[in-house]
Amino acid sequence: MLWEEIEANANANIIGFRAIRKLLSDRRFDK
Template sequence: MSDILKSKKGSIKQAPLPEESPSWDEFGEMLWEEIEAGAEANQPGFKVVRKLLSDKRFDK
């Protein structure tokens, strides 16, 4: 996941995350598969992060 974040604009980390969700640093240590699984399980913040990372507007 850290490789994905490197290809994104730094401003992506300014996006607010829901309460009780992992921090951006914690998301950075996860695998993409973990993000997908968390989003499918409806865990706080995972859908937001998946959507932001998939959005081409944040590409460098």
């Protein structure tokens, strides 16, 4: 893989992780 591809994948994973964590904290761990 090219470094650009690795960097793009890392950024996408970070954004996805933040979105999922936000949803989980809002819905499931709100109790």
